[in-house]
Amino acid sequence: MSEPISALNGAxxxxxxxxxxxxxxxxxxxxxxxxxxxxxKAAAAATDQQMPGPRKAHVTDDSGLCWMSxxxxxxxxxxxxxxxxxxxxxxxxxNSHALAVNVSDARAVFRVSGTHAxxxxxxxxxxxxxxxAFKPGDFRRTRxxxxxxxxxxxxxxxxxxxxxxxxxxxxxxLLKVAAQPGSEVGVL
Amino acid sequence: xxxxxxxxxxxDAEETELHAGGEAHIKRFxxxxxxxxxxxxxxxxxxxxxxxxxxxxxxxxxxKWFHAARCTATLExxxxxxxxxxxxxxxxxxxxxxxxxxxxxxxxx
Numbered sequence: 295m296s297e298p299i300s301a302l303n304g305a306x307x308x309x310x311x312x313x314x315x316x317x318x319x320x321x322x323x324x325x326x327x328x329x330x331x332x333x334x335k336a337a338a339a340a341t342d343q344q345m346p347g348p349r350k351a352h353v354t355d356d357s358g359l360c361w362m363s364x365x366x367x368x369x370x371x372x373x374x375x376x377x378x379x380x381x382x383x384x385x386x387x388x389n390s391h392a393l394a395v396n397v398s399d400a401r402a403v404f405r406v407s408g409t410h411a412x413x414x415x416x417x418x419x420x421x422x423x424x425x426x427a428f429k430p431g432d433f434r435r436t437r438x439x440x441x442x443x444x445x446x447x448x449x450x451x452x453x454x455x456x457x458x459x460x461x462x463x464x465x466x467x468l469l470k471v472a473a474q475p476g477s478e479v480g481v482l
Numbered sequence: 483x484x485x486x487x488x489x490x491x492x493x494d495a496e497e498t499e500l501h502a503g504g505e506a507h508i509k510r511f512x513x514x515x516x517x518x519x520x521x522x523x524x525x526x527x528x529x530x531x532x533x534x535x536x537x538x539x540x541x542x543x544x545x546k547w548f549h550a551a552r553c554t555a556t557l558e559x560x561x562x563x564x565x566x567x568x569x570x571x572x573x574x575x576x577x578x579x580x581x582x583x584x585x586x587x588x589x590x591x
Contacts, residue, residue: 363544
């Protein structure tokens, strides 16, 4: 088997915020009734996290659960364990009406950190990112300029951004432009 | 700028996150219907100046469809509600009546 490599192979940019491509991240799309006990249990067993409420993410390092829509949750697991976790989850789901699929290689993950991280993301997404409106643990599916993306805020105020792998280069360039030195707006 | 509250994920989404899905509450006439019914189902749309009901999809978001009631003249939004219904719910109709007494839209008022 050939060696898996992430979309931008760990590209990095330092401007008013630091942009990093995070490399390979195991991701499983889990669809079904999120209120169903069996599904919540299967998701929790794979990640050691509780099922998040609407627009929330429970993530520690590269394991966690992100609320995507009323019937979809994104399960984050370490890349090396994704097949095992998926098999365990499918077994735990049994006959319940749910679907779990490994989408790790269809995605790219970025981290935007630094004092101006909020500003960099706010330039690209139609989302209220002021202190009071968007807090650590909040999750949002939206767009970055012209492509779909999702992000959440980590405890230290950095953003983790997930997008499709096919647009990883576009998103990285967007973030680079938004983080150009001297481009602070100073409102967030 | 049009801002609609998505009843599925609770986000106040602005226009560029949404996809317009045309008129709401259209009754389908398919096999077995006569030509006039099928013609009306396909082509006849309301074009009101005032109260209007539309379908919207939160495309760059949770991906779900929902309904919105708004005024085409002022862009005022009276409310949004779930897609799984064939008529506007009472609270939405009351909200419209409070602001546009005597409104009529297709068979609803």
